[in-house]
Amino acid sequence: MTANDLRKKYLEFFRRNGHAVIRSAPLIPENDPTVLFTTAGMHPLVPYLLGEKHPQGVRLTDCQKCMRTGDIDEVGDPVHLTFFEMLGNWSLGDYFKKESIAWSFEFLTSKECLGLDLDRLAFTVFAGDEDAPFDEEAFQQWRLHGVPEERIAKLPKKDNWWGPAGETGPCGPDTEIFYWTGPLPAPRVFEPSDKRWVEIWNNVFMQYFKNAEGKFEPLKQKNVDTGMGVERVTAVLQGKSSCYDTELFAPLFRRLDEIRGLAEAPAERVRSERVVVEHIRASVFLLADGVQPGNVDQAYVLRRLIRRAIREGRKLGIKELFTARMAEVVIDQYGEVYPELPAGRENILESLNREEHQFAEALERGTREFEKLLSRVPAHIQNKVLSGKNAFHLYETYGFPIELTVEMAKEAGFTVDMKGYQEAYEKHQALSRQGAEQKFKGGLADHSEATAQLHTATHLLHKALRLVLGDHVAQKGSNITAERLRFDFSHPDKMTPEQLAKVEQIVNEVIASDVPVICQEMAIEDARNSGAIGLFGDKYGERVKVYSIGDFSKEICGGPHASHSGELGHFRILKEESSSRGVRRIKAVLEK
Numbered sequence: 001m002t003a004n005d006l007r008k009k010y011l012e013f014f015r016r017n018g019h020a021v022i023r024s025a026p027l028i029p030e031n032d033p034t035v036l037f038t039t040a041g042m043h044p045l046v047p048y049l050l051g052e053k054h055p056q057g058v059r060l061t062d063c064q065k066c067m068r069t070g071d072i073d074e075v076g077d078p079v080h081l082t083f084f085e086m087l088g089n090w091s092l093g094d095y096f097k098k099e100s101i102a103w104s105f106e107f108l109t110s111k112e113c114l115g116l117d118l119d120r121l122a123f124t125v126f127a128g129d130e131d132a133p134f135d136e137e138a139f140q141q142w143r144l145h146g147v148p149e150e151r152i153a154k155l156p157k158k159d160n161w162w163g164p165a166g167e168t169g170p171c172g173p174d175t176e177i178f179y180w181t182g183p184l185p186a187p188r189v190f191e192p193s194d195k196r197w198v199e200i201w202n203n204v205f206m207q208y209f210k211n212a213e214g215k216f217e218p219l220k221q222k223n224v225d226t227g228m229g230v231e232r233v234t235a236v237l238q239g240k241s242s243c244y245d246t247e248l249f250a251p252l253f254r255r256l257d258e259i260r261g262l263a264e265a266p267a268e269r270v271r272s273e274r275v276v277v278e279h280i281r282a283s284v285f286l287l288a289d290g291v292q293p294g295n296v297d298q299a300y301v302l303r304r305l306i307r308r309a310i311r312e313g314r315k316l317g318i319k320e321l322f323t324a325r326m327a328e329v330v331i332d333q334y335g336e337v338y339p340e341l342p343a344g345r346e347n348i349l350e351s352l353n354r355e356e357h358q359f360a361e362a363l364e365r366g367t368r369e370f371e372k373l374l375s376r377v378p379a380h381i382q383n384k385v386l387s388g389k390n391a392f393h394l395y396e397t398y399g400f401p402i403e404l405t406v407e408m409a410k411e412a413g414f415t416v417d418m419k420g421y422q423e424a425y426e427k428h429q430a431l432s433r434q435g436a437e438q439k440f441k442g443g444l445a446d447h448s449e450a451t452a453q454l455h456t457a458t459h460l461l462h463k464a465l466r467l468v469l470g471d472h473v474a475q476k477g478s479n480i481t482a483e484r485l486r487f488d489f490s491h492p493d494k495m496t497p498e499q500l501a502k503v504e505q506i507v508n509e510v511i512a513s514d515v516p517v518i519c520q521e522m523a524i525e526d527a528r529n530s531g532a533i534g535l536f537g538d539k540y541g542e543r544v545k546v547y548s549i550g551d552f553s554k555e556i557c558g559g560p561h562a563s564h565s566g567e568l569g570h571f572r573i574l575k576e577e578s579s580s581r582g583v584r585r586i587k588a589v590l591e592k
């Protein structure tokens, strides 16, 4: 059975049983700033698991894109992935344990579905502790379907409890389903520690809410949340010990062979090959959901994935640009299930090319520098350490993510002084913050009319840049005098004359339409939810001012501002130049 068959059969089975098939939510959680990525199918459904009404009903099923980066360094072995797909079905206060278990049983064992032999299945249920009792009901339900007692293990919270996904949230006991992958017949007694029993499905019975004090309160609405990892189950069903050996990765490996000029596939895949295909696959999905490589949060994870893939590609002897060629395979392969991939094709390929181009050169120079740094440490020294200062230098000058430096150092028998790195990093941050604050003060202390108008013009420019270049444009710095504005923003390339003209034109149109500039004070969360852009740093405190210019722009700012856009006169860009790596700078004036 292929992954495509599995997806189809699963969704179809639950649709037949009254579930609405919903689309996968993006990989970036829309309303949860506590985590970087969607880590499970239940994650985007949290509000509904807590009682909000879902527009598509109380029974849902989907195939959700997920990303878990906790084991990113393990990727390369035969089992670990960062990106994966999770099939799931949910009851939002509707059915509970009896139906959930009955459907799981039917889907796994019936001939029309997976047709698995019951003799190769085993189950775990929650044993009970001071927070919640033994899950007798789940145990009895499996027994009713003919599962022998010795195939149902009772395990503690560390094994049979799921959630919450963040610090607080819905959670509860779960029952996990295992499949025997060893020689037949399967042992009569289920030993959960025997790795040949592989977990294939997890049914969570959400009965509790873990609150901020760590207490488990009963949930008003009892839910079911189940999860089945597509890659893992596909491998298990095909009798493969690694998901890298399934058709999900085969076309990617083939393209990699092509790029390397191999006439024949190697007998066995090695670590570097797995890292390349896994990381490129994950990067394509992140790019399709709007993430761009950068230095913080999701953007940094993406950058790490791409740069690590490039480095492993070099180890395989690839000299030319190759990530976009690999990405094409992912887009074609998954386009039908995830239309955002083909829709974002151009942007995905372009971003990869850009990042690869930027990094490829730095990688060579940086590696030489790295080797020079290591060679200064005499060979006879026992515990070889790369200083934090040097590790930071590699980050700052060559764009080496610290994790990459650590990995390279390890390969050469070195460790990295992480504390020293942290210190160097923070010292640098503090210095640039100080610089920014001073510039900020300079601008804000001056309340003249001209500065106020340039503040307003800066908001217009910021928004126009996002419209013309894309949402990756974010403010990196701003400095305003009575004569001109200077605005730094994230964008990898030099702007074209057409782009600059377009930005000018948009700004001047908003000026000509003479819309009011309105200031509202609100809580920072409300500002964020209202879609305001700007710096969400803590320097603003809890309440912030949000300036709206007609319905064109909404941005957090301390002010001062013009009262109408019409006051601004004619906006003209004087210069567009590089400010630092990945950051552009525009100087502009208002002409009366």
Ligand code: SER
Residues within 6 Å of the ligand: 039, 040, 041, 042, 088, 162, 202, 203, 204, 225, 226, 227, 228
């Ligand atoms: N949330 C559970 C899991 O991730 C079941 O979907 O395993």
